[in-house]
Amino acid sequence: MTHETPPTATEDLTPEKPEQTEMLVITGISGAGRSTAAHTLEDAGWYVVDNIPPNLLGPLVDLVARAPQSMPKLAVIIDIRGKALFADFKEALGVLENAPVEFTILFLDASDESIIARYEAQRRPHPLQGNGRILDGIQAERNLLADLKKRADVVMDTTGFNVHELSRRISQTYSMSGPMIVNITVMSFGFKYGVPADANFVADMRFIANPHWIPELRPYTGQDEPVKNFVLNNESAGKFIDLYVDSLTPVIDGYRAENKHYATIAIGCTGGKHRSVAVTEEIARRLGELDNVTVNVQHRDLGRE
Template sequence: MTDHPATPDAGVEVLVLTGMSGAGRSTAANALEDMDWYVVDNLPPQMIAPLVELVARADGKLPKVAVVADVRGRGMFSALEEAIADYQDQGIGVRVLFLDASDEVLVRRFESVRRPHPLQADGTLIEGIEAERSALAGIRSRADITIDTSDLNVHQLGAEVRRAFGHEGSDALRITVMSFGFKYGIPKDADNVADVRFLPNPYWIPHLREFTGQDAPVADYVLAQPGALAFVDRYCSALDVVIEGYLRENRTYATVAIGCTGGKHRSVALTEQLARRLADRTPAAVTVRHRDLGRE
């Protein structure tokens, strides 16, 4: 690796796509290709600097380049963290997208395809996963965007990548407001988490149970409860400060997660309301996702 990596032109985007094996790198790479990114798979870390130099000399012909890097590089993989650190420490525009998933989900995915983990060798599958997680800890800490794919199918992961990278020519912050159920776990990729279980649960009202927070009867009931609209008002005010900070720090993507017990009634209604408020009062592009809607 060179001591002074080449600097991409101002109009060039360079993205390093990495993360845990089985977390969905191929799906993410396909989504980037669909958005006209030039994707280079399994590039040795030592080749990142020459690639960036090539991009800088391409006169805009390669405006968006994504490098897929993973532990298939084996001994060369430690150089990836060093290369990323060099670029980021110098303020050069190379971003990192890190894909993660829980150990339990990764085990199920490897078992379903009946393939060994690339670091498993003669050990167990979970030992291979643990070794990879340890090797990637430094790179994960430098990631600009981390997506936890534990609860995402390939279509949902593609949508998350498109939300993060699909707005050409825009530097605006993109915010996903996500509802979820605490009984299914807190989203690991959430930047802010709020608990709305302080409100009465429509589940216990027979004529509302089968509806969701997207339906008017439930939404009206939830928003009419004491403290509901006050929560939205004050949480929006708190997020104003956070969003201003994200914009100063050039963050491009953030997730605000709103949780209730099952992710069907209260969190859904308040997520919809909060997203509308944020869209009206911030320069961010706001989208809504209901993670656990439809679960039993």
């Protein structure tokens, strides 16, 4: 007869639950930085699979689900280089949604002008342009990816980014450990040029007196001290900034809880030169003081006539 020793109070016989693989699907417009994103993640310890046919996503997910410890961070890149297979992507996403793997979709985008400049610098054709122009290929790709962009968890606009800036943004957004970083772009713009399409929040600064109508201030911008002082010393502007930053704090906490890494706050005035620029700089400064938040400032229409 054998005798089993009863477990002591310090022993835990509960089997350890295996870690779940974190999966990132990277897609987006050709030329928006997918290769840079892949290299950055690979350097950070992610296992990266480039240009995988969508119909192989299911078998790949089954593989990592069985042994999550061997591949805790997995990034897969899917794009229209395999256009004939891209029709399978919706079905593949359905497979992912029912799989025992957490996944998010990162969609990289950039302005047409920026994409064109990148292709021209590399002297390469767009994969969908055929005998047409680069712009024709970009528009065809946008049409093909429109539904996927709406479905993405993070849409990252890389317009104006160089390789190093994009690499830094990817590293900040998908850090390997520690509290999740929320990346916020605070962007000034002019209403007469249109509201930024990717803005999560839009604020209108046209309630502040316009420095444009003050001759000695007109030549300056919101980055210059005379205009900055004029705008920020406005009592209504000061109250707005205080309340707006306070209202964004629980939003950022909520984004972190919901695993949303990226948000764009658009601050507008008539031309995007004076009021919106000064307020954008101040809001960005205050948000940058919050824990686990990185802030990127963009002035979309500064310099336009």
